[in-house]
Amino acid sequence: MATTATTTLAGAATPTPAIPKLTLYTNHGCPWAHRVHIALRELGLSYDEVIIDLDRPREEWFYKINPRGIVPAMRYSNGQIDEVITESAIIAQFLADAHPSHLVPASNDSPAAALFRVRINFFVDTYFTRVNPLMWACILGAPDKQKREEKAADFAKAVEKDIEPLLSDAAPYFGGSEKLTLAEVQIASFILRVFDFADDIIFPKSVVEPLRQLPNFSKWAAACTSHESVLYIWDKEVRVQRVRDRLEMAKKIAGKKYAGQYE
Ligand SMILES: N[C@@H](CCC(=O)N[C@@H](CS)C(=O)NCC(=O)O)C(=O)O
Numbered sequence: 001m002a003t004t005a006t007t008t009l010a011g012a013a014t015p016t017p018a019i020p021k022l023t024l025y026t027n028h029g030c031p032w033a034h035r036v037h038i039a040l041r042e043l044g045l046s047y048d049e050v051i052i053d054l055d056r057p058r059e060e061w062f063y064k065i066n067p068r069g070i071v072p073a074m075r076y077s078n079g080q081i082d083e084v085i086t087e088s089a090i091i092a093q094f095l096a097d098a099h100p101s102h103l104v105p106a107s108n109d110s111p112a113a114a115l116f117r118v119r120i121n122f123f124v125d126t127y128f129t130r131v132n133p134l135m136w137a138c139i140l141g142a143p144d145k146q147k148r149e150e151k152a153a154d155f156a157k158a159v160e161k162d163i164e165p166l167l168s169d170a171a172p173y174f175g176g177s178e179k180l181t182l183a184e185v186q187i188a189s190f191i192l193r194v195f196d197f198a199d200d201i202i203f204p205k206s207v208v209e210p211l212r213q214l215p216n217f218s219k220w221a222a223a224c225t226s227h228e229s230v231l232y233i234w235d236k237e238v239r240v241q242r243v244r245d246r247l248e249m250a251k252k253i254a255g256k257k258y259a260g261q262y263e
Pocket of ligand 1: 029030031032033054069070071072086087088089
C-alpha cells in the first residue's frame, strides 16, 4: 500500500493511505452493491460510479472487469496498486482495512480489537445465515397470503432469537458504537429493504409490528435506516416499484411453478 506520512500532535509520523482513484461498478437496486456505497461514504472516499443495467445481458467489456458478470465490482488504483476487487463483503472489508477508521479497529490494535472484529463477523454471519434467507423465502417462495404471513412471522422470530441478543449493547450501532461499524456496512441495506418493502405486495406488512416490539433491534434498525450513508443512494419509491415490476414479470414467466419453487 502506498503511504504518505502524517505528523501527529505528539510528533510521531504515522502512515496514512494514499488517496486512491476508485471506480465502482454498481446498481442502486442491489443490496450487495449498496454495502460498498455505505463503506465509501463512511470513509469519505470519493469515487466514480458506472451503473450496470441488470435488466440486459452484460456487455463483453464488463466481463473483463468481473468475469462473474455481477455487481458490485470496484477498481482501486493509487499509483502502486491497480486492482479490481469483487464481492461486496470483500470490497467492504478491504476498504475498511485499507483506510483505518471508526468502522472497525485493526486486528493488531489490541486483543480487544481482534475480539471486536470477531463479534462483528459473528453478527454479520448470523444475519446472513439464519435471518436473511428467510426474507427471500418469504418474498419469492410463498404462493398465497397466508403462507407469506407465516414466513414473515418466521423471519421476525429469527430476528428475535438470533439478532436481538447480539444488540444488547448497541448505542445505537453495533457493540456500543456511536458511529456506523463494519457490521452496519454489511447489513443495513438489507434492514432498509425489510421495512421499505413491507407493503403487502413485496413483503407482508405484518412483519413490522413484531420487529418494533424488540427493544434492541428496533432501536438499532431505526438508527441504521435513517443514517445518511445508508440513504444517500436510496430512492424508496423507485426501488419499490422496480421490485414489484420484477416480481410481476417473474410470476408471469414461470406461473405456478415459480411461486412454489422455494418452498
Ligand atoms: N455475492 C455477491 C452478490 C452480488 C449480486 O448478487 N449482485 C446481483 C445484483 S443484486 C447481480 O449483479 N446480478 C446479476 C444479474 O442480475 O444478472 C456480492 O456480495 O457481491
